[in-house]
Amino acid sequence: xxxxKGYMGKILVVxxxxxxxxxxxxxxAVYEKHLGGxxxxxxxxxxxxxxxxxxxxxxxxxxxxxxxxxxxxxxFTGRWMVAGxxxxxxxxxxxxxxxxxxxxxxxxxxxxxxxxGISEKPVYLYVxxxxxxxxxxxxxxxxxxxxxxxYLETHAKEKGKKPKVVCIGPAGEKLSLISxxxxxxGRMAARSGLGAVMGSKRLKAVVxxxxxxxxxxxxxxxxxxxxxxxxxxxxxxxxxxxxxTAFVGALLRVMPTVLTQxxxxxxxLLKKWGTVSMNQMSPEMGDSPIKNWKGSxxxxxxxxxxxxxxxVFKNCxxxxxxxxxxxxxxxxxxxxxxxxxxxxxxxxxxxxSLGGFCMNQDVKGIFYLNELxxxxxxxxxSAGHAVAFALECYEEGIxxxxxxxxxxxxxxxxxxxxxxxxxxxxxxxxxxxxADGVKQAALRIxxxxxxxxxxxxxxxxxxxxxxxDPGFALHYSVEPTPGRHTLGSHLYYEMYxxxxxxxxxxxxxxxxxxxxxxxxxxxxxxxxxxxxxxxxLVNCTGACLFASFLGAKRFPLFDWMNAANGWQLTxxxxxxxxxxxxxxxxxxxxKHGIEPKDCKISDRALGRPLQTEGANKGRSIDIEAMMTHxxxxxxxxxxxxxxxxxxxxxxxxxx
Amino acid sequence: xxxxxxxxxxxxxxxARLCPAGAIQGEKKNRHVIDLGLCIECGACxxxxxxxxxxxxxxxxxxxxxxxxxxxxxxxxxxxxxCGICINACPAGCxxxxxxxxxxxxxxxxxxxxxxCLSCGFxxxxxxxxxxxxxAPPEAMAKAG
Numbered sequence: 143x144x145x146x147k148g149y150m151g152k153i154l155v156v157x158x159x160x161x162x163x164x165x166x167x168x169x170x171a172v173y174e175k176h177l178g179g180x181x182x183x184x185x186x187x188x189x190x191x192x193x194x195x196x197x198x199x200x201x202x203x204x205x206x207x208x209x210x211x212x213x214x215x216x217x218f219t220g221r222w223m224v225a226g227x228x229x230x231x232x233x234x235x236x237x238x239x240x241x242x243x244x245x246x247x248x249x250x251x252x253x254x255x256x257x258x259g260i261s262e263k264p265v266y267l268y269v270x271x272x273x274x275x276x277x278x279x280x281x282x283x284x285x286x287x288x289x290x291x292x293y294l295e296t297h298a299k300e301k302g303k304k305p306k307v308v309c310i311g312p313a314g315e316k317l318s319l320i321s322x323x324x325x326x327x328g329r330m331a332a333r334s335g336l337g338a339v340m341g342s343k344r345l346k347a348v349v350x351x352x353x354x355x356x357x358x359x360x361x362x363x364x365x366x367x368x369x370x371x372x373x374x375x376x377x378x379x380x381x382x383x384x385x386x387t388a389f390v391g392a393l394l395r396v397m398p399t400v401l402t403q404x405x406x407x408x409x410x411l412l413k414k415w416g417t418v419s420m421n422q423m424s425p426e427m428g429d430s431p432i433k434n435w436k437g438s439x440x441x442x443x444x445x446x447x448x449x450x451x452x453x454v455f456k457n458c459x460x461x462x463x464x465x466x467x468x469x470x471x472x473x474x475x476x477x478x479x480x481x482x483x484x485x486x487x488x489x490x491x492x493x494x495s496l497g498g499f500c501m502n503q504d505v506k507g508i509f510y511l512n513e514l515x516x517x518x519x520x521x522x523x524s525a526g527h528a529v530a531f532a533l534e535c536y537e538e539g540i541x542x543x544x545x546x547x548x549x550x551x552x553x554x555x556x557x558x559x560x561x562x563x564x565x566x567x568x569x570x571x572x573x574x575x576x577a578d579g580v581k582q583a584a585l586r587i588x589x590x591x592x593x594x595x596x597x598x599x600x601x602x603x604x605x606x607x608x609x610x611d612p613g614f615a616l617h618y619s620v621e622p623t624p625g626r627h628t629l630g631s632h633l634y635y636e637m638y639x640x641x642x643x644x645x646x647x648x649x650x651x652x653x654x655x656x657x658x659x660x661x662x663x664x665x666x667x668x669x670x671x672x673x674x675x676x677x678x679l680v681n682c683t684g685a686c687l688f689a690s691f692l693g694a695k696r697f698p699l700f701d702w703m704n705a706a707n708g709w710q711l712t713x714x715x716x717x718x719x720x721x722x723x724x725x726x727x728x729x730x731x732x733k734h735g736i737e738p739k740d741c742k743i744s745d746r747a748l749g750r751p752l753q754t755e756g757a758n759k760g761r762s763i764d765i766e767a768m769m770t771h772x773x774x775x776x777x778x779x780x781x782x783x784x785x786x787x788x789x790x791x792x793x794x795x796x797x
Numbered sequence: 798x799x800x801x802x803x804x805x806x807x808x809x810x811x812x813a814r815l816c817p818a819g820a821i822q823g824e825k826k827n828r829h830v831i832d833l834g835l836c837i838e839c840g841a842c843x844x845x846x847x848x849x850x851x852x853x854x855x856x857x858x859x860x861x862x863x864x865x866x867x868x869x870x871x872x873x874x875x876x877x878x879x880c881g882i883c884i885n886a887c888p889a890g891c892x893x894x895x896x897x898x899x900x901x902x903x904x905x906x907x908x909x910x911x912x913x914c915l916s917c918g919f920x921x922x923x924x925x926x927x928x929x930x931x932x933a934p935p936e937a938m939a940k941a942g
Binding site for chain 1: 798817818819836845873878879880881882887888889890894897902903904905922923926927928942
């Protein structure tokens with residue numbers, strides 16, 4: 143049976159405690175209201191995770207969801223998400239990942255796999271068209287993510303096509319609060335510490351091998367839209383060399399005015415190099431936090447960042463890596479001559495967090511650490527943060543060689559950084575102190591170390607400086623998943639070009655003064671709310687953030703949703719639905735005792751005290767006003783950030 | 798909807814062995830049955846059945862075709878985006894990413910296991926840019942004149 147909708151209409155619910163596995167059929171109304179992907183996960187987890195549940199206990203539920211548009215003939219919609227209550231922040235946690243796993247959930251016939259309970263012994267979940275069972279995972283427990291995936295690919299299924307695997311590594315098994323979930327041998331759903339949730343359930347992996355067809359209401363229309371979108375993706379004029387990107391960044395820094403960014407420029411960079419195209423451009427622009435948010439673009443100038451210039455990565459890339467249904471292919475597989483021979487091309491976030499953020503110029507070490515962390519299943523952004531935090535504590539004399547097992551943790555000491563991450567991954571000695579992220583490390587070290595911890599709601603923010611773009615400051619602070627860079631910023635808003643299709647949201651002029659971004663918190667909040675709504679839609683459909691940079695006219699997300707499901711909603715209708723889904727996530731946080739006010743990002747990242755040099759000199763953010771206006775955009779209480787009790791009651795209609 | 802096995806079936810089992818979804822059940826020498834919930838409408842059973850005992854979802858009888866004449870996917874690298882949709886769509890798992898060239902680092906799909914190809918055309922169906930076409934193997938056609 144093939145449905146003429148983009149969704150399959152069923153979910154799989156697994157209880158590891160009792161071993162029960164059952165299918166649930168969901169009514170169409172659920173999809174019409176919550177779409178799919180992240181929206182579906184929010185709807186079900188909000189109703190089914192009891193208040194006060196221990197994130198590492200049996201009551202927490204882990205959801206694996208593909209997108210509403212995955213496999214319907216649309217492009218860029220091959221991303222899956224994992225969601226649950228985060229042990230890192232104590233509230234809503236989700237992580238997004240690409241690779242080739244997303245369509246497999248649908249091919250098994252489900253719009254989501256929901257896993258609760260705790261297994262006595264290590265197990266993995268195996269699902270195909272005939273079998274749904276929990277199998278003993280004692281042979282793969284303890285293996286790293288690449289070894290485990292290779293073993294399960296060959297041993298879980300006897301014949302036919304290879305199954306798709308998501309698994310945790312040793313970091314997740316050891317309940318590191320900054321561990322993630324891996325697929326395709328090193329693509330990570332890394333944030334929110336959900337690897338620890340999977341580890342606490344003693345669930346090593348989920349292995350899927352389905353054959354079902356994924357439907358669409360009007361596949362020809364889907365394809366027509368895809369071809370239109372693809373035209374823009376394939377447009378690739380010749381572009382400068384890697385190090386020259388630094389000059390583009392420097393130009394953006396010194397200009398008092400900003401030309402509103404069209405995402406096509408970024409698309410061209412991504413297609414040529416991937417996210418590493420920003421390795422030199424971002425620090426020059428002031429978009430990269432340096433030296434644990436203390437430094438500036440002056441500390442990480444052209445010469446320092448040169449060792450990680452984009453061409454270094456392009457030159458050792460042997461094949462491009464495309465996520466499912468992606469015509470762009472920003473990823474890649476690189477060769478390296480180290481303990482490991484191959485690694486996924488390190489992303490910009492990884493290179494910066496283990497590079498400039500720690501003042502580390504050793505590119506070989508970054509390659510090695512990238513593969514080491516991928517195999518361990520640990521988040522590179524949080525790991526880089528933890529290392530930089532330790533470096534600063536060492537500099538300040540709060541910790542000494544005695545505490546660090548003899549490591550000389552000076553800024554940029556490549557050998558010490560590699561040794562420290564190796565310890566973190568194994569949870570040995572001083573590594574144990576850092577293995578649960580900065581928040582826990584600050585508590586364990588004490589002695590006033592928390593002054594150097596830059597956090598948003600317990601999560602380490604990403605490698606985009608909030609002083610350079612107030613949008614990042616806002617989203618780091620107000621999102622139900624704080625500290626995340628993939629949800630919105632002023633720059634993203636320019637690239638989304640949403641005002642071209644959605645009515646009633648602020649329009650950005652083709653050119654504006656840099657300083658204007660820091661004024662008018664009300665407008666910034668309206669921009670932020672539109673960003674949040676749109677990114678919620680992107681995460682519901684399984685679409686990719688980078689694709690949405692193409693702009694709403696070139697990336698026809700709203701039209702795809704209509705064509706895939708036979709709906710006739712306007713972009714504004716979808717934005718309203720997204721607002722409700724966003725409210726569910728916020729209600730989840732409130733239900734679990736999170737105070738939205740407390741998720742505000744640390745002062746250092748807000749320009750308090752002001753930076754005295756570099757790209758963000760003298761920049762500070764009036765975050766409190768922006769937060770209030772943002773919350774009011776969704777009809778929440780402007781003082782506390784909480785949805786009203788009536789709203790929460792209305793949403794609590796569980797399924 | 799699904800394919801349907803008529804009473805012409807003599808239980809030779811060739812369709813059950815070929816079905817990629819494992820949707821066909823039956824004893825040897827007895828009429829086989831297709832599970833509606835599992836059938837993915839790839840039509841391999843109809844193409845292989847020596848008795849032409851299959852009806853497609855619209856109720857039409859399906860003509861069997863000699864396996865050497867089954868059309869196989871051909872990829873047009875000029876329009877192909879290397880997005881992997883076809884590789885994922887293939888129920889037989891016979892497509893794989895090919896080797897990148899020195900000039901172009903994309904791994905374009907290729908038919909890695911022609912013997913396993915069911916000629917279902919899902920790869921061509923799902924390709925958004927129509928870079929996949931199904932063509933009968935020219936050498937087999939040449940032999941047959």
